[in-house]
Amino acid sequence: MTGGGADPRSAHLPVLFAQVMEGLRVRPDGTYLDGTFGRGGHARGVLDKLGPGGRLLLMDKDPEAIDVAGREFAGDARVAIRRGSFADLAQWDATASGLDGVLFDLGVSSPQLDVAARGFSFGKDGPLDMRMDPDSGESAAQWLAQASEIQIADVLWTYGEEKMSRRIARVLVARRAETPITRTAQLAELIASAVPRRDQKIHPATRSFQAIRIFINRELADLERGLDAAFDRLNVHGRLAVISFHSLEDRIVKRFIATRAKPPAGNRRLPVEQAFTPTLLAIGDAQKADSAELAANPRARSAVLRVAEKLPAAGAPA
Numbered sequence: 001m002t003g004g005g006a007d008p009r010s011a012h013l014p015v016l017f018a019q020v021m022e023g024l025r026v027r028p029d030g031t032y033l034d035g036t037f038g039r040g041g042h043a044r045g046v047l048d049k050l051g052p053g054g055r056l057l058l059m060d061k062d063p064e065a066i067d068v069a070g071r072e073f074a075g076d077a078r079v080a081i082r083r084g085s086f087a088d089l090a091q092w093d094a095t096a097s098g099l100d101g102v103l104f105d106l107g108v109s110s111p112q113l114d115v116a117a118r119g120f121s122f123g124k125d126g127p128l129d130m131r132m133d134p135d136s137g138e139s140a141a142q143w144l145a146q147a148s149e150i151q152i153a154d155v156l157w158t159y160g161e162e163k164m165s166r167r168i169a170r171v172l173v174a175r176r177a178e179t180p181i182t183r184t185a186q187l188a189e190l191i192a193s194a195v196p197r198r199d200q201k202i203h204p205a206t207r208s209f210q211a212i213r214i215f216i217n218r219e220l221a222d223l224e225r226g227l228d229a230a231f232d233r234l235n236v237h238g239r240l241a242v243i244s245f246h247s248l249e250d251r252i253v254k255r256f257i258a259t260r261a262k263p264p265a266g267n268r269r270l271p272v273e274q275a276f277t278p279t280l281l282a283i284g285d286a287q288k289a290d291s292a293e294l295a296a297n298p299r300a301r302s303a304v305l306r307v308a309e310k311l312p313a314a315g316a317p318a
Helices: 017-024 041-049 063-073 086-091 110-114 140-146 149-160 165-176 184-194 206-216 219-233 247-261 291-296 298-302
Strands: 031-034 055-060 079-083 099-105 234-244 280-282 304-310
Touching: 017 041, 017 099, 017 234, 017 304, 031 041, 041 055, 041 063, 041 099, 055 063, 063 079, 086 219, 099 219, 140 165, 140 206, 149 165, 149 206, 165 184, 184 206, 206 219, 219 234, 219 247, 234 247, 247 280, 247 304, 291 298
Parallel strands: 031 055, 031 099, 055 079, 099 234
Antiparallel strands: 234 304, 280 304
């Protein structure tokens, strides 16, 4: 997700916009779901391609994103809006009749990063929150106040691949015994103090902030549930498009598509090769931003888009 600013239409820079529109292959009379509305960059592109009989379903955990969607699209009869995680998209009655396309633009949005009060950024001092839905679950500060040293280290390693996870965890637990860790700048400074000084291309707190954010928001678990729900709700020949921003997300998406598109590797111990019917077709290879987009929007540098199409079930008409 990328973009920001007070005027969502003029300031939002949706990542891989042209590639997403091509991948979704929007039909004027189709039904499409944007599970991560953000500030609506991709949603507007889909809506521009829909005719009077088309339908656009918008979801987001973030109440601020839903407010933007309501202000801009509530008057359009083709649009329906629901606050919540895309992991629960199948619980929305509006998806029951099937979807012709689903988009997930993963990660944190630029408005979330740019507003210090949301607590996502180590570059802006603010309350240490990090929740995409501020009305649900515990904040990063609440979790850090009670998690064990082992739990903190495990989260930093598992979700941030932070090599200094144990050292950072020790520093955080020692400091919280003296004073609560409640601010983003405070956490960033503590992490930096625990990491050896080297020539680094990224801030020493980058991986740890990413890891805590992913853990607090259950992002990987939601992604796995959301992919399953999207597959179940997609119509035959419907398209799934997912933009991920780091290897953990992309690995899940890649594996999800591959296990449904390709037969499993053969096992010489099995007497008979198991029959395999693909249920997804990978559309092209993983796509990344080109040099022109990177120049205009540096936050697109780590974005990876994967697109797949749902295939007919075995024996069903194409």
